[in-house]
Amino acid sequence: MARIAGSSGPRTEEAIRRAGLSLITTHGYAAMSLRQLAAMVGIQQGSLYNYFRNKQEFLFDLIRSHMQDLHAALEQALLPEGSAAERLTRFVEFHVAYHIERSQEVFICYSELRSLEPENLTAVVAMRRDYERRLSDILEAGRESGEFRLADVRMATLAILAMLSGICNWYRPDGRLSKEAVSRTFTGMVLALAQGGADPAALPQPANLNRLAARRQ
Structure with missing residues (x-):
């Protein structure tokens, strides 16, 4: 995942990846929300867009x-x-x-x-x-x-x-x-x-x- 300027760093990026893998495996991609993803990582939903666009x-x-x-x-x-x-x-x-x-x-x-x-x-x-x-x-x-x-x-x-x-x-x-x-x-x-x-x-x-x-x- 290419980190976009202004993001908080590699550790947050890795946490987002791990959380995303867990959520998609458990619930499926369609059912996973970015709100869930942000909450699992412990960041604001808007912060996710420092790492990916959608x-x-x-x-x-x-x-x-x-x-x-x-x-x-x-x-x-x-x-x-x-x-x-x-x-x-x-x-x-x-x-x-x-x-x-x-x-x-x-x-x-x-x-x-x-x-x-x-x-x-x-x-x-x-x-x-x-x-x-x-x-x-x-x-x-x-x-x-x-x-x-x-x-x-x-x-x-x-x-x-x-x-x-x-x-x-x-x-x-x-x-x-x-x-x-x-x-x-x-x-x-x-x-x-x-x-x-x-x-x-x-x-x-x-x-x-x-x-x-x-x-x-």
């Missing part, structure tokens, strides 16, 4: 910043070389860990795409496709090398991402499975799919993930 800009910035962080973290996590299976394993481990640690941002990125104005939606969709492409490239390389047996890389990409990203809807830190256990299980499932032991059509599809997100609001 509610739509605030939502777009939250989602765009999440996508930028996701891309940067993935760049650091991926193996620059190695077998396709090794690179796919690293991708799954990263994706699961990130989506557990940043579950609010992930949830909003899926559930509130519908709330973005057309220009903002276009920008976010482009960033999502860039992320999908990183996984597609790994799967395609594995198919070309003979490590993976995939009839449709695009379908496999979408199915894998839908399955992995759904973790933000059900994972709880105090649940019966640790983050490491979930990561190991998902890694095994994804490798089985890529190596020909599973049908991509049997995995959760993006539309199902969106329905889960809608029910959580």
Whole structure:
């Protein structure tokens, strides 16, 4: 979020972000009011405009910043070389860990795409496709090398991402499975799919993930 001249500083900006994430996750973007947001942070509503010009800009910035962080973290996590299976394993481990640690941002990125104005939606969709492409490239390389047996890389990409990203809807830190256990299980499932032991059509599809997100609001 670009701070506008006259605002009170980075700590207030971070507090606004945290409060906004909490309110949108709990109530949804449409139901969240700027009055609620200001009250949660402990500032006057007019002070919010030192940080963003309107509610739509605030939502777009939250989602765009999440996508930028996701891309940067993935760049650091991926193996620059190695077998396709090794690179796919690293991708799954990263994706699961990130989506557990940043579950609010992930949830909003899926559930509130519908709330973005057309220009903002276009920008976010482009960033999502860039992320999908990183996984597609790994799967395609594995198919070309003979490590993976995939009839449709695009379908496999979408199915894998839908399955992995759904973790933000059900994972709880105090649940019966640790983050490491979930990561190991998902890694095994994804490798089985890529190596020909599973049908991509049997995995959760993006539309199902969106329905889960809608029910959580």
